[in-house]
Amino acid sequence: MMNDQQLRTMLTSNDIETPATLHSGIMRRVRQVQRLRQLRELGVAMVGSFIFAGAIVILVMQRGIFPSLLGTAIESSLIEPAAIPDFLRILAQELSFQDQLLFWTSFIAILVAVEVIQKRRFVYSPIQFHRNLG
């Protein structure tokens, strides 16, 4: 009857050689996955930007109601953050349900796009690259 030590010795006795192509094979597939991921994220960012741009075009060019709201939005968010509730109230009063839906959908879309772009810039910024190398 073999004991634990014998069992351990037997299990580790056969020398298994790692194939020479293993490392390159793994890294090749990693690069493929990375490329696909970049393409997908770029696609998300582009779709988000297109949706937002489309929404702006519809609101500004076709309905002619957006410039004043846009001005209020800039004032609210950049100059006086305390005015944001007022802006939201004006938005709710001035825009129909459909327009509000369009506005918020496009707003979320651009947030997603910005988030994706920020992430990519962060990952691939030269500083980060050198840090990773270091």
Next chain:
Amino acid sequence: MPLPDLPEDILTAAQRGSESAFETIVKTYEQPIFRYIYRMVNRQHDAEDLTQETFIKAYRHIARFDSQLRFSTWLFTIATRTVYDWLRKRRIRPEVLVDTVPETKTASSTYKRVDIKLDINAALQSIKPEYRSVLLLYYVEGYSYLDIAHALDLPVNTVKTYVHRGKIALRKLMDAP
């Protein structure tokens, strides 16, 4: 002894998408992971494919890795699940389920015991994959019962039971008269 863990900055860089950091991870762990998978499946080409699959899964999900845990344990978790999935898809069943070999020494059971006298590799392939993985992690990789329990998402007592049963199963095959 279990495999040493990587410096935290390498892991963090890999989690942020650095290819060079991930390549360091691959260099560090490719051999032990390949050897483990090879012992699990006993086929060179499949072991190579499954090792690649393991690292690709790790690459895809590394952002979710909790750095409080041991990285090598996490990799062995992925490797084990990848092998289990492969075994399930291929419907590979052990040729001899040693659990079912009767204890009584009737003429037929003695005959069966003689017939299944195997070397260690063949014997490993003949026991349940659950026992095989636990035995390899415990005896070859040197992980504790607790580490294996975390890696395979099993209660510690189940791990102990698997080690015990796996050992008995192997001994039955190896000590056949």
